[in-house]
Amino acid sequence: MPHSFESDVVAAILHHMNDDHADDNLLIARAFATASDLEITHAAMTDLDGDGGVWQITRAGLPEELRVPWPGGEISERPAVRREVVALYDAACERLGIEPRPHA
Numbered sequence: 001m002p003h004s005f006e007s008d009v010v011a012a013i014l015h016h017m018n019d020d021h022a023d024d025n026l027l028i029a030r031a032f033a034t035a036s037d038l039e040i041t042h043a044a045m046t047d048l049d050g051d052g053g054v055w056q057i058t059r060a061g062l063p064e065e066l067r068v069p070w071p072g073g074e075i076s077e078r079p080a081v082r083r084e085v086v087a088l089y090d091a092a093c094e095r096l097g098i099e100p101r102p103h104a
Helices: 007-020 022-032 078-096
Strands: 040-049 052-059 062-069
Touching: 007 022, 007 040, 007 078, 022 040, 022 052, 022 062, 022 078, 052 078
Parallel strands: none
Antiparallel strands: 040 052, 052 062
C-alpha cells in the first residue's frame, strides 16, 4: 500500500501545483497520457500518494483521470514530492521535445 501524506500536506501541494504550475500540469498530462496528447485541453492535480500523482484531465471535451508514477519510485517524505514533480516535469519536457526552464 502506498504511503499516504497528511491531508493538509496534500492540500498545500495541490494548491501550489494548480495555482502556480497550471501550465506544468498540462505539460505532464500531455506527455504521460496515452494516445492523442494534443487533445488534452486541461489538467489539474487532484491527489498524490507515495506512488505517484493524479490529475483530472480533459481530453476531447471529456474528463478522465490520469495517474503518473513518480520517476524515482515510491516516496514517503514531504520534501521528496517536489523532487519527483520536478523530475516529472523534466521527463515531460524531454518526451515532448521542449526545453525545460531552469529550476530554482
